[in-house]
Amino acid sequence: MTKHSRFLLSLILFFISLSGQAQQINYKEMVQYDSVRKAAPREKLYMQLDKPVYAMGDTIWFKGYLINASLLNYSTTSALIYVDMIDKKGQVVQTVSLPTQYGLTWAGLAIDPNKYEAGTYTFRAYTNWMQNFGDTFLFKKEIQILDIAPTQPTGPSTATAKTQNAKSNAPNSSKKPLIDLQFLPEGGTWIAERQQKLAFKALNINGKGTIVEGDILDSKQQKVATFKSNSMGMGYFDFTPKTGEIYVANYKSAIGNGSQPLPKTQPNGITLRLNNNLNGDSIGISILSDLPNQELTILGQSRGVLCFLAKIKPNSTYKIVRVPKNIFPTGVCQILVQNEQQQTLNERNFFINHHDELKVQMTATNQSFTVRDSIPIHLKITDQSGKPIAGSFSLAVTDDGQVKKDSLNDQNILNYLLLSSDLKGEIENPGHYFNVSNAQQQEELEALMLTQGWVSYQWDLNKKPTFKAESEFTVSGKVTNITNKPIAKGKITLLSTRKGFMVMDTVTNDKGEFVFRNFPAMDSLSFLIQALNAKGNRGTLGIEMNEFKRPAIALAAPIVPLTAMPETPDSASKQMITSQRQASTYRGGGIGLREVKITGKKVVKSSKNLNGPGEADQTFSEADLEKLNKKTLLNVLEENVKGFRMGFKRRTNIKEFMVNFALVKLVIDGVDVDFFYSPSDWPITDAHYQHLKYYLDYYTAEDVQGIEIMKHARNAGRYRMQFLNPMDDTEYAFIEITTKTGSGPFLKKAANMYIYKPLPYGDNKIFYSPKYTVANKTNKTPDLRSTLYWMPNIVTDKNGEANAHFFASDRKGTYTAWLEGTDTEGNFGFKAIKITVK
Template sequence: MINLRSTPIPFFLLLFLCFRQIAFAQEPTSNAKIIAQYDSVRTVAPREKIYVHLDKAIFAPQDTLWFKAYLVDATTNVFSKVSGLIYFDMFDANGTLIETICVPTAMGVAWGGIALKPDAYKAGSYTFRAYTNWMQNFGDAYIFKKEIKILDFIKDENVYQLDKKPLPTPRKISARTIEKSKDIDIQFLPEGGNWKADRMQKMAFKAVNYAGKGIEVTGEIFDSKQNKILDFKSNNKGMGYFMMVPILNEAYTATINSTEITKTQNLPKLASSGAFLQVNNSYGSDGLAINVDSDLPEQEITMIGQSKGVACFTAKFISGKKYKTVYVPKSLFPRGICQILLMDGKNRVLNERNFFINRSQDLIIQPSTSTSVYGLRDSICVNIQASDFEKKPISGTFSVAVTDDNQIQKDSLNDNNILSHLLLASDLKGEIESPGYYFNHFDEQKHNDLEALVLTQGWIKYNWELDKRPLFKAEKEFTISGRVTNITNKPAINGQILLLGMKKPISIMETRTDSNGVFIFRDFPVLDSAAFVVQAKNAKGKVGTLGIELNEFQSAPFLMTAKNNLTNYEETLDSISKQFIAAKNEEYEASFKSGIILREVKITGKKTIKGSKNLNGDGNADITLTEKDLDKVAKKTLGDVLKENIKGLHESVKPKTGFQLYKVNGSIFKMIIDGVEVDYFFTNFDPTSKTEYLQFIKSYFDYYNAEDIKGIEIMTSGKNVNNYIKQYEDPFTVETYVFVEVTTRTGSGPFLRKSSNMFKYNPPAYGDNKEFYSPKYTDQNKGNKKPDYRSTIYWNPHILTNEKGIANFSFFSADKKGFYTVWIEGSDMNGNFGMKALKLEVK
């Protein structure tokens, strides 16, 4: 047996000694080659991890979801230098993408909010995701996901209530289906992947119920003669393991018992030959005892200890020799999920064994208050002292969510947090129940439960084919880029590219294409719901026959999770959700009774156009032509429809200039198509021509037929015109205008076939300037009658501790008595992170 104990020996010398003692005179260069390959993979395909702290997971209609993201290097947990942008998606229960926003990072952190607008976010379940474009190269495993719920309310006399619509009539469920729902799925997984006869070996198991959740079981193991070999018992998450020495040519069965069912299942078949691997990861021990047993025909076997894409040690030996035990110090491995692999001479994995290395390296976060009990609308100040695991003060970035326990349930002992995600959940496949449990007061029981978890759950591999080219680029900043070609599909060299922002104030950027016809725009300010028009001209400034290919962002594919079809017809609310609804009811009832909010005024008879970009809101126009109206005149041109419905629309001449245009009586006619003013696309090729603009507008009149259009809204009165003047014209103009908003069926905007040199681009909203509103109560306003039943009492994503590790924040309590949870987590973004929860009482 070889003993490699933890000593001050330098790391690479230790690797060399390991190799020399185990490899039986192999050349050290082969060992270095393995290490070099691992390093190359991390260089070519570095991994990123992301954790997102949300203020809560259940919401009311019109709430805002607040978040802070921590983006780190997957190997070191230091802030990632690969990406500078993070994408945040919201998907509904059907897998439909509702919204994507893009937020820049600074030293790996980013924060913002998503307004849950009722027209886009109906009551139901949603999946919140966060990832970088670079992460898409490695599949779905690295994407951060969190299920959230928007609870179902109806508004009646300005009071929000639990929706009392009758539930759908439950389907008639067969007795066979009900019986099936009681079934248990249990897997028996021998350590290392192979079950070796005549060796003491660990057998792990995991039992789940019909809904895929862990279920506590007990059981017995019997041989073929029904002799009981041993008893076993799972933990409360359905996982566990037992030790036994199986006998060759014997068959074993397990009898499994739960509260509802007893079943029998065969254990895996025994293997008489092959390579076998055992890892003794004892609690409190500073080393691993690795047992290797191989009777394969004489060949070279490679053992690799790895973690997160780093080769921590390697060793080689010749198979067919005697049973071997290797002692390796745990100090060779970083904290978190690690693996021992056995590989044959062709680099095929023979066995793999997961294990978890835990060390007390969390940041120590110590929040304190002057008292633990406060009154209603009281000022609460929280002081934070942050230090590293050696109790040295540390500068770090932290996020804080304070929530009302009456409405939001947070379990600081079991819920996922920055520790459990970055150290555990992000490196294992599948769902982990109560991930925070494993990091709360770590002891031998939690160590054993972690052993059961990693023995039964697959790990996310970091391997990568070095000749494989990543499909998705690492984005350092927000850019708009593309390629311009001419009619023969050759690159348009030195072409003039204009980028027009579609929001006030109108922004214009200009660049040139390179020798490949490629262009790029950089250095964007924060943009919210931005839209752009990209226009290309050739080197002489002419439109010519150019085409634009834009590099548009594509959201990562969304993988639907199969649901239990026995219960998905009915959504059951837990007690906390019901309290959340009750609090909203109480808030709106109190507001109504105090006269603070007005009784709902119902406006009937308004015509609305689905998908309209009307700046005045749905149905606010002087004349509205709906799809039904337009179907009656389907073959008429847009120009004919407008002339028939706008009295006074005519061709006119602008005084002093002689330029021709359209007017409605004395007001200038302006047309908006799908939220884009057509004037953006007018190019005055002949400054002496008086009719060019008029002909330009006519081209749109003639291009569209009524059947191409979903609706037309005509703004003539001051109240409906004002918002359009602010958006598209000089607000101090003395001119008067009539605006026409046209909504097409395609929604593609005012792009004619002959205008292929133009491209409308709607990127994800870039950046976010939303701030959480936290009321401040003074002697003057503390007694106002407006009820305050916030569920999120306070949210702050950007708390920085100074060089002494100190920071503080303050907020005011609301109007409900009970307890608050103050949830703090964060990182120094240099590889260390921590979490702490504090309870406060409000009387």
């Protein structure tokens, strides 16, 4: 029996035991809870990255764990994960989609200097189904990308910048307070004349917790209570507010002092108090109510699963309920108080830890190693009872001198899935709540639950999900005629545009809908989709594709000017920059420099130019095109490219676009638009001319990132090899168009053909780890890797054991070996060890 099966069974038994104690159980409510869980199953997604900081040209290695949020076993709802890289302006730089098996996936994202700039990025991951439940459920992690290319100082001097920053940070009465201090009563209501816990949290201007302490003063300026936060700016204290009294908190901290009004009290209502002692085997729930003639319901839940339910009769002013902890699973739990209309009047979050995570032993054979040594690692995984566990684990080994990792406080699979994912806002040092178990930690957990607790598993059963669950990668759409009537039994053909053509066909259903399935892993692929009616004719058909829609990106407004918060690399990041610069000076070793600066040549960002950045006969940058705004691409070329014209093919009256006497070959985002050209679709003499004109009229200057013209042999040569038959001796001029979306020549609904470019699907990148032997151990090329080893899928055997090994680099010091994983049945494990290289 799996752990989640035992969990559900224990709930059923507890319902029965309550019934035996004459508690009134509403089984309809129990069934409704279960219906919500089944109708709208929540998913959680955790991503392990090899490190939090990267150098330009590096690769972001990651593994995803997609689970059912209620039972924590692998999700059967979705099998396709999306990953976005979002810059600090809120622009998506790159998106990939990845298939999963048993909720697992792994890949690598190369940090292409033509796409990325140095700075802070958000690594965001999610499924399409997750979008139904809001942004909070998406996995997000902030990472840094460092530029290792030497740069020349620009702008104001360091001294001037420091002065400006100092002015920006200087206290100013016209600015917002330096500290955001919030007070939150336990249970959500603040009732006069009743003793309650009052929680508080203080944030600085960067949104981080900051230490505060102070006094609570009444309207007569008399001190009635004191408070002091922990190191993360949180705490709570007991307090009994008086009727009609107004209270103010005067506080002080290292970054500023101030005052904050306390919430206003209510004259009556319900107070909810919870006692969750560290060493107790049960929790105590106290309800005090002065609402007349109201039957109340107490519900205990965790992850959307109802754990217990009890009724309080009308006009019962005080009620204490004790509930055993073992009916709740490890994780964030919640007590709700509802009225007869099932409206929630009070709620209180708390945390239960049964310490039932996987037990991970990870050892290296020696206490220390030398540079370029082979370092073996042995794993043994068991459950809480010592039973061997077969599972999938991911291992990252990083150089402490270049990458900062804190195994005691940083995020890992345990604290994210069991804690952070059910809380609102940023959880600072989430590992802190798991690395020890004592009274102080319990108090800090209580403060966290009182201030940032958030559980939202409610769902209106009458509401239909907007976003579908995706069990696999598909290409789908709908075929209609000119009057928008769906075409049934239409014949749909899909052609891939890569070498080694793939052809698939299907027919539409009665609603005109079609879908293609069972795709292999693909990257940078586009499709030509053609629709014919049931008789095999083109008719007046049009195709509407189901395009992927990514979640909206919410950016927090900056609290202070950006110049006041310079991104200064820490010592480890500085060492990474130094090491990677040193490695890049050796051809074939380490990480290459960000890019070669081409003096006097314009470079189009994200261009697919086969010759390399800036290598063209004529280039129009984004800045050039911004001046031309709404002009069509055809107008831009006619007015700005010398020799661009409409001409006639030699010795014919067939129209063609030309640059001087060379025929135009149009390439958009690296895709030759002639791939989609079929003379039968243009029953006129000037078919090819009209085909190109269709694209040139479709795009405007504001759609385009850059234009590059290749007409002379030195620049056109690679294009001839890529796009032409070797026997074709016709003279061509190649025009490379780079669009802002990077999605290629993929137009909207157009006749019976549609050119569709899905997100890159799948990834076959494999982490390269050098192997040193007697023959190459003395190679002088420096090995200064920041990530020494990445293995995304270490599978333990029936004995719960597995082995891995890697080679040390040339840097002496310590490495951190960081392991995370699951048995896919709701059990997770984490372990980090240090390895010394002398």
